[in-house]
Amino acid sequence: MEGSSSLRRANCGAKGGSPGFKVRGFMGQQQLEDALTGMGLVIIPAGVPRFPGMTRDDLFNINAGIVKTLCEGIAKCCPKAIINLISNPVNSTVPIAAEVFKKAGTYDPKRLLGVTMLDVVRANTFVAEVLGLDPREVDVPVVGGHAGVTILPLLSQVKPLFSFNKEETEHLTSRIQNGGTEVVEAYAAVKFADACLQGLRGDAGIIQCAFVSSQVTELPFVASRVRLGRNGV
Numbered sequence: 001m002e003g004s005s006s007l008r009r010a011n012c013g014a015k016g017g018s019p020g021f022k023v024r025g026f027m028g029q030q031q032l033e034d035a036l037t038g039m040g041l042v043i044i045p046a047g048v049p050r051f052p053g054m055t056r057d058d059l060f061n062i063n064a065g066i067v068k069t070l071c072e073g074i075a076k077c078c079p080k081a082i083i084n085l086i087s088n089p090v091n092s093t094v095p096i097a098a099e100v101f102k103k104a105g106t107y108d109p110k111r112l113l114g115v116t117m118l119d120v121v122r123a124n125t126f127v128a129e130v131l132g133l134d135p136r137e138v139d140v141p142v143v144g145g146h147a148g149v150t151i152l153p154l155l156s157q158v159k160p161l162f163s164f165n166k167e168e169t170e171h172l173t174s175r176i177q178n179g180g181t182e183v184v185e186a187y188a189a190v191k192f193a194d195a196c197l198q199g200l201r202g203d204a205g206i207i208q209c210a211f212v213s214s215q216v217t218e219l220p221f222v223a224s225r226v227r228l229g230r231n232g233v
Protein backbone atom coordinates (compact mmCIF):
# COMPACT_ATOMS: atom_id res chain seq x y z
CA MET A 1 0.00 0.00 0.00
CA GLU A 2 1.30 3.43 -0.85
CA GLY A 3 0.77 6.47 1.36
CA SER A 4 -2.48 6.70 3.26
CA SER A 5 -4.57 5.04 0.62
CA SER A 6 -8.27 4.93 1.22
CA LEU A 7 -9.31 2.16 -1.05
CA ARG A 8 -8.04 -1.36 -1.26
CA ARG A 9 -8.58 -3.42 -4.36
CA ALA A 10 -8.79 -7.18 -4.47
CA ASN A 11 -8.66 -8.87 -7.84
CA CYS A 12 -10.01 -12.42 -7.87
CA GLY A 13 -9.41 -13.10 -11.52
CA ALA A 14 -6.69 -15.71 -11.11
CA LYS A 15 -6.70 -18.46 -13.70
CA GLY A 16 -7.55 -21.75 -11.99
CA GLY A 17 -6.31 -22.70 -8.54
CA SER A 18 -6.66 -20.31 -5.64
CA PRO A 19 -7.71 -16.74 -6.22
CA GLY A 20 -4.84 -14.26 -6.51
CA PHE A 21 -4.75 -10.86 -4.85
CA LYS A 22 -3.19 -7.68 -6.14
CA VAL A 23 -2.87 -4.91 -3.59
CA ARG A 24 -2.11 -1.39 -4.80
CA GLY A 25 -2.57 2.00 -3.22
CA PHE A 26 -4.54 4.96 -4.56
CA MET A 27 -4.99 8.42 -3.13
CA GLY A 28 -7.66 11.00 -3.42
CA GLN A 29 -10.63 11.70 -5.63
CA GLN A 30 -8.47 11.98 -8.75
CA GLN A 31 -7.42 8.30 -8.50
CA LEU A 32 -10.81 6.94 -7.50
CA GLU A 33 -11.79 5.84 -11.00
CA ASP A 34 -8.42 4.11 -11.55
CA ALA A 35 -8.91 2.26 -8.27
CA LEU A 36 -12.40 1.07 -9.10
CA THR A 37 -12.43 0.31 -12.80
CA GLY A 38 -12.98 -3.38 -13.50
CA MET A 39 -13.24 -4.48 -9.86
CA GLY A 40 -15.30 -7.51 -8.89
CA LEU A 41 -15.19 -6.89 -5.14
CA VAL A 42 -14.92 -3.49 -3.46
CA ILE A 43 -14.22 -3.27 0.27
CA ILE A 44 -15.04 0.10 1.85
CA PRO A 45 -13.30 0.72 5.18
CA ALA A 46 -13.00 4.47 4.57
CA GLY A 47 -14.04 7.01 7.15
CA VAL A 48 -13.61 7.97 10.75
CA PRO A 49 -13.66 5.43 13.58
CA ARG A 50 -15.23 6.22 16.92
CA PHE A 51 -13.39 7.36 19.99
CA PRO A 52 -14.23 6.42 23.60
CA GLY A 53 -17.67 7.67 24.56
CA MET A 54 -18.96 7.80 20.99
CA THR A 55 -21.61 5.57 19.43
CA ARG A 56 -21.39 4.43 15.82
CA ASP A 57 -24.22 6.86 15.03
CA ASP A 58 -21.92 9.75 15.98
CA LEU A 59 -19.92 8.93 12.83
CA PHE A 60 -22.90 9.40 10.53
CA ASN A 61 -22.35 13.00 9.47
CA ILE A 62 -18.84 12.52 8.17
CA ASN A 63 -18.96 8.90 6.98
CA ALA A 64 -22.24 9.25 5.07
CA GLY A 65 -20.62 11.70 2.67
CA ILE A 66 -17.50 9.55 2.27
CA VAL A 67 -19.55 6.44 1.47
CA LYS A 68 -21.75 8.41 -0.93
CA THR A 69 -18.72 9.61 -2.92
CA LEU A 70 -17.18 6.13 -3.10
CA CYS A 71 -20.48 4.55 -4.15
CA GLU A 72 -20.91 7.12 -6.90
CA GLY A 73 -17.51 5.99 -8.16
CA ILE A 74 -18.55 2.34 -7.97
CA ALA A 75 -21.79 3.04 -9.87
CA LYS A 76 -19.73 4.64 -12.62
CA CYS A 77 -16.67 2.35 -12.80
CA CYS A 78 -17.67 -1.12 -11.57
CA PRO A 79 -21.47 -1.29 -11.25
CA LYS A 80 -21.44 -5.10 -11.08
CA ALA A 81 -18.99 -5.27 -8.17
CA ILE A 82 -19.88 -6.89 -4.88
CA ILE A 83 -19.57 -4.30 -2.10
CA ASN A 84 -18.35 -5.04 1.42
CA LEU A 85 -19.34 -1.94 3.37
CA ILE A 86 -17.41 -1.66 6.63
CA SER A 87 -17.67 2.09 7.36
CA ASN A 88 -19.91 2.90 10.30
CA PRO A 89 -22.68 3.28 11.12
CA VAL A 90 -23.27 0.20 8.94
CA ASN A 91 -26.99 0.33 9.81
CA SER A 92 -27.08 3.67 7.93
CA THR A 93 -24.24 3.53 5.43
CA VAL A 94 -25.72 0.46 3.70
CA PRO A 95 -29.09 2.19 3.07
CA ILE A 96 -27.18 5.28 1.88
CA ALA A 97 -25.20 3.16 -0.58
CA ALA A 98 -28.45 1.58 -1.79
CA GLU A 99 -29.91 5.04 -2.48
CA VAL A 100 -26.80 6.12 -4.40
CA PHE A 101 -26.98 2.99 -6.56
CA LYS A 102 -30.74 3.41 -7.09
CA LYS A 103 -30.20 6.97 -8.26
CA ALA A 104 -27.51 5.76 -10.67
CA GLY A 105 -29.75 2.90 -11.88
CA THR A 106 -27.21 0.25 -10.82
CA TYR A 107 -28.71 -1.03 -7.55
CA ASP A 108 -28.55 -4.79 -7.08
CA PRO A 109 -29.48 -5.71 -3.50
CA LYS A 110 -27.67 -9.04 -3.84
CA ARG A 111 -24.36 -7.26 -4.26
CA LEU A 112 -24.51 -4.81 -1.35
CA LEU A 113 -23.32 -6.32 1.94
CA GLY A 114 -22.74 -4.54 5.23
CA VAL A 115 -19.93 -6.21 7.17
CA THR A 116 -21.12 -7.59 10.52
CA MET A 117 -18.65 -10.46 10.69
CA LEU A 118 -16.91 -8.91 13.69
CA ASP A 119 -20.07 -9.42 15.73
CA VAL A 120 -19.93 -13.12 14.86
CA VAL A 121 -16.20 -13.40 15.61
CA ARG A 122 -16.67 -11.72 18.98
CA ALA A 123 -19.77 -13.81 19.76
CA ASN A 124 -17.88 -17.02 18.94
CA THR A 125 -15.01 -15.91 21.18
CA PHE A 126 -17.14 -14.88 24.15
CA VAL A 127 -19.36 -17.97 23.95
CA ALA A 128 -16.29 -20.20 23.60
CA GLU A 129 -14.95 -18.74 26.85
CA VAL A 130 -18.13 -19.76 28.66
CA LEU A 131 -18.13 -23.23 27.09
CA GLY A 132 -14.43 -23.76 27.62
CA LEU A 133 -13.90 -24.38 23.89
CA ASP A 134 -11.69 -23.01 21.13
CA PRO A 135 -13.59 -20.18 19.33
CA ARG A 136 -13.01 -22.00 16.04
CA GLU A 137 -15.23 -24.82 17.31
CA VAL A 138 -18.11 -22.44 18.08
CA ASP A 139 -20.65 -20.95 15.70
CA VAL A 140 -23.02 -18.21 16.87
CA PRO A 141 -25.38 -16.66 14.30
CA VAL A 142 -25.70 -12.90 14.89
CA VAL A 143 -28.58 -11.16 13.14
CA GLY A 144 -30.36 -7.78 13.22
CA GLY A 145 -27.99 -4.86 12.79
CA HIS A 146 -24.52 -3.62 13.67
CA ALA A 147 -25.04 -1.30 16.64
CA GLY A 148 -25.97 -1.81 20.29
CA VAL A 149 -29.31 -3.48 20.85
CA THR A 150 -29.77 -4.11 17.13
CA ILE A 151 -27.04 -6.77 17.41
CA LEU A 152 -28.93 -9.98 18.15
CA PRO A 153 -26.85 -13.08 18.93
CA LEU A 154 -28.99 -16.20 18.50
CA LEU A 155 -27.74 -18.03 21.55
CA SER A 156 -30.43 -20.71 21.20
CA GLN A 157 -28.83 -21.68 17.86
CA VAL A 158 -25.24 -21.89 19.03
CA LYS A 159 -23.24 -24.82 17.70
CA PRO A 160 -22.39 -26.98 19.55
CA LEU A 161 -25.86 -26.82 21.07
CA PHE A 162 -25.90 -25.50 24.61
CA SER A 163 -28.68 -24.34 26.89
CA PHE A 164 -27.58 -21.08 28.53
CA ASN A 165 -29.37 -20.03 31.70
CA LYS A 166 -30.98 -16.57 32.00
CA GLU A 167 -27.94 -15.00 33.63
CA GLU A 168 -25.53 -16.38 31.02
CA THR A 169 -27.83 -15.30 28.20
CA GLU A 170 -28.09 -11.74 29.54
CA HIS A 171 -24.36 -11.47 30.19
CA LEU A 172 -23.36 -12.85 26.79
CA THR A 173 -25.94 -10.79 24.89
CA SER A 174 -24.80 -7.57 26.55
CA ARG A 175 -21.11 -8.41 26.04
CA ILE A 176 -21.66 -9.18 22.34
CA GLN A 177 -23.80 -6.06 21.79
CA ASN A 178 -21.15 -3.87 23.38
CA GLY A 179 -18.19 -5.82 22.01
CA GLY A 180 -17.16 -2.95 19.73
CA THR A 181 -15.82 -1.12 22.76
CA GLU A 182 -13.90 -4.21 23.90
CA VAL A 183 -12.40 -5.85 20.78
CA VAL A 184 -12.08 -4.12 17.42
CA GLU A 185 -9.03 -5.67 15.77
CA ALA A 186 -10.08 -9.17 14.85
CA TYR A 187 -9.41 -9.16 11.08
CA ALA A 188 -13.06 -10.01 10.60
CA ALA A 189 -13.38 -7.87 7.47
CA VAL A 190 -10.62 -9.92 5.85
CA LYS A 191 -12.40 -13.13 6.75
CA PHE A 192 -15.60 -11.78 5.26
CA ALA A 193 -13.90 -10.57 2.07
CA ASP A 194 -12.24 -13.97 1.73
CA ALA A 195 -15.65 -15.64 1.99
CA CYS A 196 -16.97 -13.31 -0.73
CA LEU A 197 -14.00 -14.22 -2.96
CA GLN A 198 -14.70 -17.91 -2.41
CA GLY A 199 -18.31 -17.28 -3.43
CA LEU A 200 -17.18 -15.33 -6.49
CA ARG A 201 -14.90 -18.23 -7.42
CA GLY A 202 -17.92 -20.53 -7.35
CA ASP A 203 -17.18 -22.45 -4.14
CA ALA A 204 -20.31 -24.08 -2.70
CA GLY A 205 -21.71 -23.69 0.80
CA ILE A 206 -20.18 -20.31 1.70
CA ILE A 207 -22.52 -19.04 4.41
CA GLN A 208 -21.88 -15.97 6.53
CA CYS A 209 -23.84 -13.28 8.37
CA ALA A 210 -24.09 -9.89 6.66
CA PHE A 211 -26.30 -6.78 6.77
CA VAL A 212 -28.32 -7.08 3.58
CA SER A 213 -31.56 -6.10 1.90
CA SER A 214 -34.23 -8.28 3.47
CA GLN A 215 -37.87 -9.25 3.32
CA VAL A 216 -37.78 -11.21 6.58
CA THR A 217 -39.19 -8.33 8.67
CA GLU A 218 -40.66 -4.91 7.90
CA LEU A 219 -37.13 -3.51 8.04
CA PRO A 220 -35.53 -2.97 4.62
CA PHE A 221 -32.09 -4.22 5.76
CA VAL A 222 -31.36 -6.90 8.33
CA ALA A 223 -28.23 -8.82 9.21
CA SER A 224 -28.89 -12.47 8.57
CA ARG A 225 -27.21 -15.62 7.39
CA VAL A 226 -26.64 -15.50 3.65
CA ARG A 227 -25.17 -17.83 1.07
CA LEU A 228 -22.40 -16.15 -0.92
CA GLY A 229 -21.99 -16.92 -4.60
CA ARG A 230 -20.93 -15.56 -7.96
CA ASN A 231 -23.62 -12.86 -7.87
CA GLY A 232 -23.25 -11.87 -4.24
CA VAL A 233 -25.99 -13.12 -1.93
Ligand SMILES: NC(=O)C1=CN([C@@H]2O[C@H](COP(=O)(O)OP(=O)(O)OC[C@H]3O[C@@H](n4cnc5c(N)ncnc54)[C@H](O)[C@@H]3O)[C@@H](O)[C@H]2O)C=CC1
Pocket: 004, 005, 006, 007, 045, 046, 047, 048, 049, 050, 059, 063, 066, 085, 086, 087, 088, 089, 090, 115, 116, 117, 118, 119, 146, 184
Ligand atom coordinates in the same frame (compact mmCIF):
# COMPACT_ATOMS: atom_id res chain seq x y z
N1 LIG B 1 -18.19 -2.98 10.29
C1 LIG B 1 -17.25 -3.29 11.19
O1 LIG B 1 -17.22 -4.37 11.77
C2 LIG B 1 -16.20 -2.30 11.52
C3 LIG B 1 -16.30 -1.02 11.09
N2 LIG B 1 -15.34 -0.12 11.35
C4 LIG B 1 -15.52 1.20 10.79
O2 LIG B 1 -14.62 1.34 9.70
C5 LIG B 1 -14.25 2.71 9.56
C6 LIG B 1 -12.75 2.84 9.57
O3 LIG B 1 -12.24 2.44 10.82
P1 LIG B 1 -10.67 2.26 11.04
O4 LIG B 1 -10.11 1.41 9.95
O5 LIG B 1 -10.47 1.86 12.43
O6 LIG B 1 -10.20 3.76 10.85
P2 LIG B 1 -8.78 4.30 10.33
O7 LIG B 1 -8.75 5.73 10.74
O8 LIG B 1 -7.70 3.36 10.75
O9 LIG B 1 -8.90 4.17 8.75
C7 LIG B 1 -9.81 4.96 8.05
C8 LIG B 1 -9.31 5.11 6.63
O10 LIG B 1 -10.27 5.92 5.95
C9 LIG B 1 -9.56 6.82 5.14
N3 LIG B 1 -10.37 8.00 4.85
C10 LIG B 1 -10.64 9.04 5.68
N4 LIG B 1 -11.39 9.95 5.03
C11 LIG B 1 -11.58 9.49 3.77
C12 LIG B 1 -12.26 10.00 2.63
N5 LIG B 1 -12.89 11.19 2.66
N6 LIG B 1 -12.29 9.25 1.52
C13 LIG B 1 -11.66 8.07 1.50
N7 LIG B 1 -10.98 7.55 2.53
C14 LIG B 1 -10.94 8.25 3.67
C15 LIG B 1 -8.28 7.16 5.91
O11 LIG B 1 -7.27 7.60 5.04
C16 LIG B 1 -7.95 5.80 6.53
O12 LIG B 1 -7.12 5.04 5.66
C17 LIG B 1 -14.91 3.44 10.73
O13 LIG B 1 -16.12 4.02 10.29
C18 LIG B 1 -15.18 2.33 11.72
O14 LIG B 1 -16.21 2.63 12.59
C19 LIG B 1 -14.19 -0.45 12.02
C20 LIG B 1 -14.04 -1.72 12.52
C21 LIG B 1 -15.05 -2.75 12.34
Ligand SMILES: O=C([O-])CC(=O)C(=O)O
Pocket: 049, 050, 056, 088, 118, 119, 179, 180, 181, 183, 184
Ligand atom coordinates in the same frame (compact mmCIF):
# COMPACT_ATOMS: atom_id res chain seq x y z
O1 LIG C 1 -17.36 -0.59 17.24
C1 LIG C 1 -16.77 0.08 16.38
O2 LIG C 1 -16.64 1.31 16.41
C2 LIG C 1 -16.20 -0.63 15.22
C3 LIG C 1 -17.12 -1.70 14.83
O3 LIG C 1 -18.06 -1.51 14.11
C4 LIG C 1 -16.98 -2.97 15.52
O4 LIG C 1 -15.96 -3.21 16.19
O5 LIG C 1 -17.88 -3.80 15.39
